Amino acid sequence: MSDRPLNILSIQSHVAYGHVGNAAAVFPMQRLGCEVWPIHTVQFSNHPGYGDFRGEVFGPGLIDACVAGIAERGALSRCDGILSGYMGSAEIGAAILRGVERTRAANPHVVYCCDPVIGDVDRGVYVRADLPEFIRDQALKSAHIATPNQFELGHIAGFETPNLAAVARALGVVHAAGPKIILVTSIETQGTPADAIDLLVSGEGRLWRVRTPRLARSFNGAGDAMAALFLVHWLRSRSAPESLARAASALFGVLRHTMMAREREIAVVAAQSEFVSPSVLFRPEPVDVR
Numbered sequence: 001m002s003d004r005p006l007n008i009l010s011i012q013s014h015v016a017y018g019h020v021g022n023a024a025a026v027f028p029m030q031r032l033g034c035e036v037w038p039i040h041t042v043q044f045s046n047h048p049g050y051g052d053f054r055g056e057v058f059g060p061g062l063i064d065a066c067v068a069g070i071a072e073r074g075a076l077s078r079c080d081g082i083l084s085g086y087m088g089s090a091e092i093g094a095a096i097l098r099g100v101e102r103t104r105a106a107n108p109h110v111v112y113c114c115d116p117v118i119g120d121v122d123r124g125v126y127v128r129a130d131l132p133e134f135i136r137d138q139a140l141k142s143a144h145i146a147t148p149n150q151f152e153l154g155h156i157a158g159f160e161t162p163n164l165a166a167v168a169r170a171l172g173v174v175h176a177a178g179p180k181i182i183l184v185t186s187i188e189t190q191g192t193p194a195d196a197i198d199l200l201v202s203g204e205g206r207l208w209r210v211r212t213p214r215l216a217r218s219f220n221g222a223g224d225a226m227a228a229l230f231l232v233h234w235l236r237s238r239s240a241p242e243s244l245a246r247a248a249s250a251l252f253g254v255l256r257h258t259m260m261a262r263e264r265e266i267a268v269v270a271a272q273s274e275f276v277s278p279s280v281l282f283r284p285e286p287v288d289v290r
Contacts, residue, residue, distance in 0.1 A: 006034045006235055007078050009070070009103065011063060011096050012085030012115070012224070014040035016055075018265040020047040021085055024221035025228035027268050028250075031275045032232050037075075039066045041088045041096075049220050057088040060095035067099040076106035081235050085115040085224055086127070090134040100142050111235060114143035114179070115227040121151045122218075132156070136177060145234065146179035147227040150187040163190045168289040171202045180204075181240055183230050185223045199226075200287070201244040208241040208284040210248040215259055219266050226251050229275070241284035249278035256280075 013021030044055035087093040119125040157170035181203040229247035253274030
């Protein structure tokens with residue numbers, strides 16, 4: 001990798017108020033020295049966790065047009081990574097994949113990281129009914145990296161993951177779908193202490209874990225930020241455990257700052273130093289599930 005800044009194409013949702021989707025992912029990547037080209041799949045006033053919102057889901061033509069415009073600048077050959085998150089519909093997902101393939105035609109080495117946004121344990125599946133199948137059968141086939149949460153991992157694999165053995169089986173199913181690297185952004189198994197939360201990364205036949213203290217509540221946008229941080233660190237280091245540790249340390253610092261400030265939205269601006277120099281450093285540990 002040269003000394004030039006990484007160029008990241010980030011295609012996902014955006015909110016005017018708060019930090020989810022591109023509003024959670026773009027600034028952390030910029031703070032780490034990346035050039036980010038954001039394309040929004042939706043534009044909402046705020047995330048739906050507030051109970052209501054205004055805005056609209058964009059059509060696939062907008063994705064195609066924006067990628068075409070970037071191509072006309074001759075920039076796709078300099079794109080190092082593509083990050084996708086909330087898609088809105090299978091039609092938008094198909095447009096994202098067309099963008100991935102157009103970028104790969106210009107730069108075969110570009111890395112596509114798919115955050116397979118489907119749902120979570122508290123809300124179940126919260127995307128349109130056509131998206132889980134599209135993500136499983138098409139998006140993941142194109143992805144080098146996938147970043148599901150535990151609910152999404154089990155949903156894609158087709159079974160629950162209450163223990164590490166089940167997690168390992170589910171990871172095998174998702175690897176078979178396409179991704180070489182899988183980051184599970186938050187996970188609780190029978191072996192996870194009550195006061196902790198685990199993050200796992202799987203790649204090259206090995207599994208690593210970072211265990212952080214459990215915070216008092218969950219945060220909208222944390223998974224979006226985690227996927228972005230992991231992609232940047234992986235592009236730079238090509239080390240799954242190192243990327244996991246760096247991303248988890250940075251995000252924990254931001255979330256802890258958010259808790260201390262009693263804020264609802266994650267403190268990506270107020271705690272931005274955590275992205276560059278995390279105040280707490282966690283180390284990855286290998287996990288043996290035999």
